[in-house]
Amino acid sequence: xxxxxxxxxxxxxxxxxxxxxxxxxxxxxxxxxxxxxxxxxxxxxxxxxxxxxxxxxxxxxxxxxxxxxxxxxxxxxxxxxxxxxxxxxxxxxxxxxxxxxxxxxxxxxxxxxxx
Numbered sequence: 001x002x003x004x005x006x007x008x009x010x011x012x013x014x015x016x017x018x019x020x021x022x023x024x025x026x027x028x029x030x031x032x033x034x035x036x037x038x039x040x041x042x043x044x045x046x047x048x049x050x051x052x053x054x055x056x057x058x059x060x061x062x063x064x065x066x067x068x069x070x071x072x073x074x075x076x077x078x079x080x081x082x083x084x085x086x087x088x089x090x091x092x093x094x095x096x097x098x099x100x101x102x103x104x105x106x107x108x109x110x111x112x113x114x115x
Contacts, residue, residue, distance in 0.1 A: 004061075007108060008108060010107075011071060011105060011107065012057050012061065014101040014104035014105070015053040015056050015057045015060075015101055015104070016053070016057055017101065018049065018050075018053045018078060018100070019054045019057070021097040021098075022047070022049045022050040023047070023050035023054075025046065025091070026046040026050065029090075030043060030046065033090075036087075037088065037091075041084060042084045042085070042088070045077075045081045045083075046085075046094070048077050048081070049077045049078050049081035052074040052077040052078070053074060053101060055074075056070045056074040056105065059071075060108070068108065069109070071105040071108045071109040072105070072106075072109040074102075074105045075101075075106045076102075078098040078099070078101045078102035078105065079098070081094070081095075081098045082095040083095075085098065
């Protein structure tokens with residue numbers, strides 16, 4: 001079996017955790033809560049984050065030469081989602097998961113953390 005470098009595995013794990021959090025929360029908690037949880041900007045940010053996390057994982061697992069670029073974009077999507085979740089009191093866990101994933105994706109892509 002192909003050995004995955006430790007740095008890449010950490011990013012894959014973070015992406016999968018973030019995907020599960022964002023997609024799961026969007027499709028259950030947010031849809032059930034309604035109101036600010038399903039405002040288009042917030043809901044789109046959650047789904048975009050989940051999709052970017054899933055796609056980044058796939059690119060890393062296939063050892064694509066585009067994986068680092070995908071991780072850069074994933075970090076941006078995760079930060080956007082975190083900022084959308086921050087003002088909603090019961091979305092802190094999601095925002096925190098997004099920030100963890102953004103950090104791992106930036107590490108994987110070789111990009112510095114946002115200021």
